Amino acid sequence: xxxxxxxxxxxxxxxxxxxxxxxxxxxxxxxxxxxxxxxxxxxxxxxxxxxxxxxxxxxxxxxxxxxxxxxxxxxxxxxxxxxxxxxxxxxxxxxxxxxxxxxxxxxxxxxxxxxxxxxxxxxxxxxxxxxxxxxxxxxxxxxxxxxxxxxxxxxxxxxxxxxxxxxxxxxxxxxxxxxxxxxxxxxxxxxxxxxxxxxxxxxxxxxxxxxxxxxxxxxxxxxxxxxxxxxxxxxxxxxxxxxxxxxxxxxxxxxxxxxxxxxxxxxxxxxxxxxxxxxxxxxxxxxxxxxxxxxxxxxxxxxxxxxxxxxxxxxxxxxxxxxxxxxxxxxxxxxxxxxxxxxxxxxxxxxxxxxxxxxxxxxxxxxxxxxxxxxxxxxxxxxxxxxxxxxxxxxxxxxxxxxxxxxxxxxxxxxxxxxxxxxxxxxxxxxxxxxxxxxxxxxxxxxxxxxxxxxxxxxxxxxxxxxxxxxxxxxxxxxxxxxxxxxxx
Numbered sequence: 001x002x003x004x005x006x007x008x009x010x011x012x013x014x015x016x017x018x019x020x021x022x023x024x025x026x027x028x029x030x031x032x033x034x035x036x037x038x039x040x041x042x043x044x045x046x047x048x049x050x051x052x053x054x055x056x057x058x059x060x061x062x063x064x065x066x067x068x069x070x071x072x073x074x075x076x077x078x079x080x081x082x083x084x085x086x087x088x089x090x091x092x093x094x095x096x097x098x099x100x101x102x103x104x105x106x107x108x109x110x111x112x113x114x115x116x117x118x119x120x121x122x123x124x125x126x127x128x129x130x131x132x133x134x135x136x137x138x139x140x141x142x143x144x145x146x147x148x149x150x151x152x153x154x155x156x157x158x159x160x161x162x163x164x165x166x167x168x169x170x171x172x173x174x175x176x177x178x179x180x181x182x183x184x185x186x187x188x189x190x191x192x193x194x195x196x197x198x199x200x201x202x203x204x205x206x207x208x209x210x211x212x213x214x215x216x217x218x219x220x221x222x223x224x225x226x227x228x229x230x231x232x233x234x235x236x237x238x239x240x241x242x243x244x245x246x247x248x249x250x251x252x253x254x255x256x257x258x259x260x261x262x263x264x265x266x267x268x269x270x271x272x273x274x275x276x277x278x279x280x281x282x283x284x285x286x287x288x289x290x291x292x293x294x295x296x297x298x299x300x301x302x303x304x305x306x307x308x309x310x311x312x313x314x315x316x317x318x319x320x321x322x323x324x325x326x327x328x329x330x331x332x333x334x335x336x337x338x339x340x341x342x343x344x345x346x347x348x349x350x351x352x353x354x355x356x357x358x359x360x361x362x363x364x365x366x367x368x369x370x371x372x373x374x375x376x377x378x379x380x381x382x383x384x385x386x387x388x389x390x391x392x393x394x395x396x397x398x399x400x401x402x403x404x405x406x407x408x409x410x411x412x413x414x415x416x417x418x419x420x421x422x423x424x425x426x427x428x429x430x431x432x433x434x435x436x437x438x439x440x441x442x443x444x445x446x447x448x449x450x451x452x453x454x455x456x457x458x459x460x461x462x463x464x465x466x467x468x469x470x471x472x473x474x475x476x477x478x479x480x481x482x483x484x485x486x487x488x489x
Contacts, residue, residue, distance in 0.1 A: 013156045017157070020159075021160060022267075026326070030325075032044065032170065032183060038252075040254070042245070042254030044125075044184075045253055045257035046250070046253060049242070051133055051136055052136075055136040055140070058097045059090055060220055060226075061230075063141055065086075066086060070083070076206060080206040082216070084208070085216040087211075089216045094136075094137035098134045102127055132191070142202070162190055162194040172186070225368060232371040233371060235375040236374055240382045240398065241394075244256055244386060244391060248390060251330075254331070255334040256334060256394060262323065263315055264345075281297070294418075294419040298420040301350070301353050305422075306466070308345070308346050309426075310433045310458075313342075313434070314436065314458065315342045316343075318451065318455070324446070333391075339395075340398060341398060341399075343402075344399045348405070350410070351409045354409040355409055357416055357417045373404075375401075381393075381396075432466045436465075439454075440454065440458050
């Protein structure tokens with residue numbers, strides 16, 4: 001099996017897992033939103049947003065460093081020592097930051113700085129949420145071993161298992177009346193189970209040794225630049241939730257977050273490609289195989305756009321019926337912001353692919369400068385637009401920020417490593433998606449028994465138009481057919 005076939009095979013493994021995870025998260029959204037309502041759902045979104053800010057500080061970019069620096073290593077003893085040292089560092093850092101978040105949340109809540117939460121007993125939610133930093137960071141760094149060494153089948157199984165466990169526990173704790181605290185406890189338990197299972201598998205394979213923290217210094221030097229980048233990415237993606245809370249209230253945060261969560265389904269099209277792409281291109285680029293590296297980028301971009309374009313178009317058109325199906329009538333106002341968020345995710349995917357060029361070439365400082373500029377612009381756009389047009393202002397700010405982010409990242413990346421953007425196939429994808437949304441608009445489905453059949457028919461129409469317009473050439477189709485045949489055999 002050649003390298004491109006292996007790449008596509010691994011993408012398919014992770015893609016199937018991501019589809020399963022997305023479906024489980026799709027089921028989780030109505031469970032949480034319908035039971036908690038907009039206000040508590042908004043509170044949950046703010047707690048989770050705080051965790052996603054603090055957890056990357058604990059990881060310290062060591063997940064990216066491990067993929068970049070350890071993927072080509074063959075010495076089992078070095079792999080064991082470095083891996084255990086990295087996990088130990090993350091354990092120490094995440095424990096410290098969990099305590100910092102716990103102390104900070106107690107101080108902020110007791111001071112009354114968060115005005116909108118005065119009537120909601122969320123102190124325990126933020127306190128519990130601080131421990132999510134520990135499980136979030138540890139599960140991310142433990143599981144990245146399987147990604148680093150291309151064990152995608154096992155990696156995919158663990159992803160699905162974690163999401164399934166989380167869903168079952170959330171439904172159970174909400175049923176038992178624990179409400180918001182139950183959701184957080186469920187996430188903590190599922191994260192802990194994932195950490196334990198993953199560690200048992202890895203340590204059985206590589207063995208156990210005493211942590212040598214000095215060995216992690218080289219990885220920390222490489223990963224350090226990812227820390228400020230993670231923070232500015234958080235500012236772009238999640239800081240608007242706190243500004244919505246400040247100007248409008250937690251209910252509006254819940255409405256915006258439900259719309260945002262629905263659009264997160266689109267990330268399943270990017271995640272499999274990025275997860276497989278980085279360790280693959282790290283090897284080819286380090287071996288001097290520049291043309292092969294460019295080819296991987298070309299296929300990554302093309303496969304991503306093939307799926308995400310109809311996804312963005314479809315979610316935008318079906319925003320209101322999807323929100324009606326997944327949530328309650330209190331969340332329907334979020335339908336107007338969905339087109340902005342969906343388009344933003346499309347541009348964000350393009351940015352991530354371009355960003356990996358800069359990861360390879362070591363130009364991470366320039367990448368941080370781009371993110372910093374966009375984050376500052378995003379902050380002032382939110383400050384101006386949210387008081388004037390509410391959550392639609394947050395969505396518009398997100399879209400404008402991602403447009404600038406994609407343009408700047410592409411400009412810098414293409415000066416380092418120019419790859420084919422497949423403009424002609426891309427235009428065929430867009431045309432096919434327009435035909436698809438005309439079909440959706442004509443039927444205007446309502447309710448689960450109409451929405452899903454019409455969605456499947458619409459996507460089938462999209463596939464037909466892409467096929468007859470020649471969006472994929474014979475080589476692409478033969479490659480996918482070979483992978484599927486080898487999997488069936």
